[in-house]
Amino acid sequence: MSVKIDAFNTSRVCVGKWMRPLVQQTPTRCFALEAGRPLYSQTRAARVAPFAIRTLITDSRKQPTETEQFSAIVVGAGASGIAVTGSLLDTLGHGSRIAWVDPDFKGGRINACYREVPSNTIAQTFLDYGKGFESFRRAAQAVSEPNGLTKLAALEPKSTCSLHHAGDMLQTLSDGLLRDNQVSGLRGAVVKASRGKSPSEWVMTIQGKEAQRLVAPLVVYCTGSHPATVKLPTPSDKTPRTLGLDDVLKPSILRNTLPKDRPVCVGVIGASHSAILVLRNLLDLSRDSHPQLRVRWFTRHKELKYAKYMDGWILYDNTGLKGLAAEFGRQYLEGDQLAKSGAGEIITRVDCSGGAEQEKDAFLRELPQCDHIVQAVGFSKNELPEMETEVEFDNITGGFVDRATGQPVPGLFGAGIAFPERVTDKAGNVEYAVGFFKFMKFLKRVVPSWVGVDQKPAN
Known part of the structure; x- marks a missing residue:
């Protein structure tokens, strides 16, 4: 399946290797339901996970001494993890x-990496998300104003807005939900997931300041994604240095990354x-501080794709350009505008x-x-914790299927950019x-079926 996820527009899902357990010993692979290529895989080599290293740096993991029972376990606290937690609070109810x-x-990658990025979503849509669950409204009341x-x-x-506004909203909701007496916030990483004594029981091993073992009949992965990279043809005489997408999307970092006093091409x-x-x-x-900067833009597309607002719906809602990106594309990049706008003095379009x-030759x-x-x-999905079963994600139900059976x-279950x-x-x-808001809309449809009539809150 040749698919990828873009953080702001999505057209496909890619392979990713970032959130892996501290020490990985057995292979786990996940496949998209409609394809046979693994979306991510874990090898037998022991490796250290950046996701986990922030909370624990050790080679010998402590064994959890106690097992604690819950109604559900949510892994991840970005936009989808926050929404899943709120949805489960509303659906499972008191007790x-x-x-x-x-x-x-801290609000996931939006707060960590993209606070300086302009949104392609209007402020009202973010606000609709922020008020979309009763639990969210309680959470907001638990946090002081402003x-x-x-x-x-x-x-x-x-109007669209900077994503720091969305990030601040996520932080408010996260802080408020953590104050709910039905929510136990555990700082750490899930390093192993296994089936319990009954088919409906999951046992999750957590590594943080203390090792913990959690048991619940329901687990939701909201583990997120990270920028994807592909292998490029390597010129014999020169290999450019790679700049991380996260840094280039942050003008405050980009400004100090590139030299100002000599020609440089990106x-x-x-x-x-x-x-x-x-x-x-x-x-x-x-045009500001780096007058000798020049750009080569490698693209397969003769024309850019834009979201088109139809009568009550949006064509290319998830894959078309919106907001400032769309405005910039139309003004500076589309057709003859690259030359007419003067942007062509800086940006050279490379037809791939x-x-x-032909693409290889161009590179x-x-x-x-x-x-x-x-x-x-x-964007590539982050790896899941170690599991014994190869699973496929179902993008309609939000559940997983055992690949063997x-x-x-x-x-x-799964939700968010990794599992859209x-x-x-x-x-x-x-x-x-x-x-x-799309995450929230999806969850309102599927979470009741996840919980099911036989789901019982833990004592």
């Missing part, structure tokens, strides 16, 4: 106990939302269309001209729905 696991409870929600409510509702690969924002940041930098051989010809390269080619895996809902628009286009 339920939810274990919520994350290294820091807070992320009250500041978001003060913005122009139909190659940018991609044509989705994040790629266009990278081009925008580089063009702004060249026509197939694999071999143009990469030696670049001092740095940025890959804006989508084809049967649903009881009590195991597959949607079909009125024109028949199939996309993957990524966005705060």
Whole structure:
């Protein structure tokens, strides 16, 4: 399956290796339900996980001495983890106990990496997410004002905004939910998931300051994604230095990364939302503090794809450009605008269309001209904890299927950018729905079926 997830526009799901257990000994693989290529795999070699290393640096893990029972376990505290926790509180109701696991409870990658990124979503949509569950409304009341929600409510509702506003809202909701007496926030990493004594029981091993073992009939992975990279043809005479997408999307870091006093060329690969924002940041930098900066833009697309607002629905809602990215594309990059706008003095478009051989030739010809390269080619899902079973994710139900038997895996679910809902628009286009409110809409549809009539809150 040739699919990827873009953080801001989604068209496919890619392989990713970031959130892996501290020490990994047995292989685990996950597949998209409609394809046979593994979305991520774990090897037998022992490796250290960046996700876990922030909370525990050790080679010998302590064994948990106690097992604690919960109604549900949520892994991850970004936008989808927050939404899953809120949804489960509303659905399971009074008496339920939810274990919520994350290294820091700081709002996920939005707060960690993308606070300077302009959104492609209007402020009102973020606010609709922030008030979408009764548990969210209680959480907001538990946090003093002004807070992320009250500041978001003060913005122009139909305008896009910087993602730091969305990040502040996530932090407010996270802080409030952690104050709910039905939620146990556990700082650490899930390093192992196994089936319990009964088919409906999951045992999760947590490594944090203390080792813990949690048991619940329901587990939801909201483990997120990270920028993807692909192997590029390597020129014989020069290999550009790679710049991380996260850093290039942050102007405050980008400004101090590139030299100001000499010519420098940055190659940018991609044509989705994040790629266009990278081009925008580089063009702004060249006109401000880096006059000798030049850009080579590697793209397979003759034309950019834009979201189109139809009568009551959006064509290319998840894959088309929106907001400032769309405005920048139309003004500076589309058609003859690259030359007419003056952006062409800084940005050179490299045509990579026509197939694999033509693309390879373009890279071999143009990469030696670049001092740095940025890959804006989508996002790869973070790895799951060690499991004994190879599983496939179902993008319709949010559940997992045992690859060997084809049967649903009881009590195991996923949500968020790593596990998005597959949607079909009125024109028949199939996309993957990524966005705060889209996560919430998906959860409102599927969480009642996850819980089921036989689901009982823990004592």
